[in-house]
Amino acid sequence: MTRNLLIFxxxxxxxxGAGPGLxxxxxxxxxxxxxxxxxxxxxxxxxxxxxxxxxxxxxxxFWYAVQFGVILYAYLHFWRGDDDD
Amino acid sequence: MTETxxxxxxxxxxxxxxxLVLLAFGIQGYRRRQNESEEDYYLAGRSQGWVVxxxxxxxxxxxxxxxxxxPGMVYRDGVVFALFSLNVPVAGVAIYLLGAKIRKxxxxxxxxxxxxxxxxHYQSRVGLRLLVAFVxxxxxxxxxxxxxxxGGILSQQLFPGRDAFEIGAALLALITMVYIMVGGMRSxxxxxxxxxxxxxxxxxxxxxxxxxxxxxxxSFFASVAKLPPRSLSAPGTSGRWTPEILFTxxxxxxxGSMIQPAQWMRFYAARSADVLRRSALIFAAVLTxxxxxxxxxxxxxxxxxxxxxxxxxxxxIDTAGKVLPHPAVGQTAGEFDQILVVVLKxxxxxxxxxxxxxxxxxxxxxIMAAAMSTADSNLHALSALITHDIxxxxxxxxxxxxxxxWVGRLIIALVTGLALFLVILGRQSEHNPxxxxxxLGLLAIAFSTQLLPLTVDMLYLHRGTRQGAIAGLCVGVAxxxxxxxFFSMLAGDALKNVLGSMKSMIDxxxxxxxxxxxxxxxxxxxxxxxxxxx
Numbered sequence: 001m002t003r004n005l006l007i008f009x010x011x012x013x014x015x016x017g018a019g020p021g022l023x024x025x026x027x028x029x030x031x032x033x034x035x036x037x038x039x040x041x042x043x044x045x046x047x048x049x050x051x052x053x054x055x056x057x058x059x060x061x062f063w064y065a066v067q068f069g070v071i072l073y074a075y076l077h078f079w080r081g082d083d084d085d
Numbered sequence: 086m087t088e089t090x091x092x093x094x095x096x097x098x099x100x101x102x103x104x105l106v107l108l109a110f111g112i113q114g115y116r117r118r119q120n121e122s123e124e125d126y127y128l129a130g131r132s133q134g135w136v137v138x139x140x141x142x143x144x145x146x147x148x149x150x151x152x153x154x155x156p157g158m159v160y161r162d163g164v165v166f167a168l169f170s171l172n173v174p175v176a177g178v179a180i181y182l183l184g185a186k187i188r189k190x191x192x193x194x195x196x197x198x199x200x201x202x203x204x205x206h207y208q209s210r211v212g213l214r215l216l217v218a219f220v221x222x223x224x225x226x227x228x229x230x231x232x233x234x235x236g237g238i239l240s241q242q243l244f245p246g247r248d249a250f251e252i253g254a255a256l257l258a259l260i261t262m263v264y265i266m267v268g269g270m271r272s273x274x275x276x277x278x279x280x281x282x283x284x285x286x287x288x289x290x291x292x293x294x295x296x297x298x299x300x301x302x303x304s305f306f307a308s309v310a311k312l313p314p315r316s317l318s319a320p321g322t323s324g325r326w327t328p329e330i331l332f333t334x335x336x337x338x339x340x341g342s343m344i345q346p347a348q349w350m351r352f353y354a355a356r357s358a359d360v361l362r363r364s365a366l367i368f369a370a371v372l373t374x375x376x377x378x379x380x381x382x383x384x385x386x387x388x389x390x391x392x393x394x395x396x397x398x399x400x401x402i403d404t405a406g407k408v409l410p411h412p413a414v415g416q417t418a419g420e421f422d423q424i425l426v427v428v429l430k431x432x433x434x435x436x437x438x439x440x441x442x443x444x445x446x447x448x449x450x451x452i453m454a455a456a457m458s459t460a461d462s463n464l465h466a467l468s469a470l471i472t473h474d475i476x477x478x479x480x481x482x483x484x485x486x487x488x489x490x491w492v493g494r495l496i497i498a499l500v501t502g503l504a505l506f507l508v509i510l511g512r513q514s515e516h517n518p519x520x521x522x523x524x525l526g527l528l529a530i531a532f533s534t535q536l537l538p539l540t541v542d543m544l545y546l547h548r549g550t551r552q553g554a555i556a557g558l559c560v561g562v563a564x565x566x567x568x569x570x571f572f573s574m575l576a577g578d579a580l581k582n583v584l585g586s587m588k589s590m591i592d593x594x595x596x597x598x599x600x601x602x603x604x605x606x607x608x609x610x611x612x613x614x615x616x617x618x619x
Contacts, residue, residue, distance in 0.1 A: 010178070018171040019332030022319055026328070029314035048317040049310045052303070054164040054385075056318065057377075060171060064373055067174040075366045079181050081359030 017063025114268025126269035139364040140281030144458035149235035157422030159384020162321030170376035172335035177369030179343040184352040191353040207551040218474040221346040223532040225463040232460035262501040280454035287451020288379035295386035333595035341534030347462035387424040468493040531594030535561035557605030564597040
């Protein structure tokens with residue numbers, strides 16, 4: 001059960017982080033260039049940043065954390081260091 | 086050679102020391118040899134511990150692409166390419182899930198090359214062995230050529246002057262060739278420890294340096310936030326990196342790079358499964374962080390320091406409509422990957438004086454290390470493929486261990502000489518050899534990825550047949566060829582629209598893999614399995 005959950009989480013992180021999941025947060029440069037997606041008071045970069053960093057960069061770091069969490073758990077609980085298969 | 090780089094004679098000293106250390110490790114590898122056998126020469130007696138294994142796997146995985154190509158791609162396309170870093174944890178998982186099984190079977194049966202295991206599993210002494218060796222050659226040859234070329238380009242940047250390119254390329258090729266010939270896998274792995282350390286340090290140092298140049302993290306990201314919208318979103322400035330392309334390239338580049346011959350032989354060479362278990366964890370942790378917090382920041386900082394747009398916000402483009410780098414970085418669309426060298430050379434010495442020059446020189450030597458560590462691993466693997474899979478199997482099966490090693494050394498010398506000749510000849514050609522070699526490099530990974538269905542079936546599924554394996558591999562390789570520039574060179578505009586739309590949907594290697602898997606499954610279904618499970 002846990003093993004299947006880890007596999008699902010890892011594949012999800014690959015799909016979301018560097019895959020089609022990116023559409024969920026990807027800002028549209030054309031809309032932004034015309035000013036349609038920004039309020040008059042928002043700075044020009046508002047739709048492209050989160051916590052002061054590029055939103056895509058933050059997205060990548062988050063899914064990397066998920067990937068590494070899965071790897072670390074598997075390393076500690078499932079991956080064996082001996083030669084028995 | 087004259088000194089006009091702004092770094093004084095520091096690069097000469099750092100580079101000289103580095104090359105001396107490499108030669109010392111090469112000689113030490115020879116002195117530590119246990120006997121004159123293929124197992125010792127090609128697999129270091131299957132005795133590598135986790136420190137050496139981790140660093141040699143890292144150094145082989147990252148070529149000059151890590152320090153030149155990746156920041157160059159971010160400089161051109163913006164932050165979207167930073168997501169390519171997520172391929173590294175996938176490769177890390179493959180080190181354990183594929184590597185530990187490959188190591189065990191290899192040790193139990195005394196295998197030396199990937200073809201040994203695949204040919205034995207599918208009971209195909211000739212056909213599959215030659216096919217797998219051929220795919221290995223398709224991967225290794227362009228990689229050796231690319232790395233020698235990177236040595237020439239770096240030399241040209243560091244020591245501008247007449248023949249700097251040729252001297253740099255020849256020096257990289259000669260020293261690499263000498264230490265592989267002398268000490269085999271042991272020397273390659275030990276020098277990879279030095280080179281892997283330099284690579285990791287260089288990647289991080291480069292990122293820190295660029296953030297420093299722009300006034301620290303807050304000021305850096307404030308400047309980045311003001312970049313043009315296309316630099317902060319997918320598919321990037323050139324429109325190349327759609328999420329679909331990014332996904333397939335990240336996934337299959339990682340797996341294809343992990344089952345190429347040089348990595349496969351590193352799995353055989355590991356002392357135990359625990360070595361690969363630790364290597365997988367270190368790989369996934371260290372290298373991804375080096376990408377995210379190192380070289381990717383160089384590309385973003387590069388866009389701030391050397392903008393791709395003019396004062397009116399228009400991109401600089403060439404006559405073919407391709408985006409151009411800032412004139413201070415390069416004059417053509419193929420020169421984005423100069424960004425790291427340009428930033429370090431132009432800014433660090435001004436900011437930090439002699440200390441900055443030393444830091445810049447260290448990162449530049451790390452680029453040389455990245456190129457050499459990939460060249461040596463692939464040259465060494467090439468030697469094994471030709472000697473073990475062809476010479477030993479079909480030309481002189483009765484040859485002694487000593488003879489095979491000497492033939493392997495001769496092949497290393499011949500391939501190095503040939504690769505150097507191609508690099509120098511290509512440079513003197515009027516065509517665009519650099520572009521072609523980059524294309525060859527990307528194709529190399531796509532070709533290597535075609536071994537994935539066989540590998541997964543052999544290690545986990547045990548359902549494929551010899552006929553299915555041969556058919557799948559042939560179809561996969563043929564698909565890559567159809568999608569490569571070579572097909573259009575031969576066939577002109579035939580199938581141009583279909584192939585063009587295929588290439589814009591997903592990565593070339595992924596297309597090959599789709600047809601490969603489909604063929605493998607169908608043919609295996611209709612042919613009786615003769616393969617006993619391992």
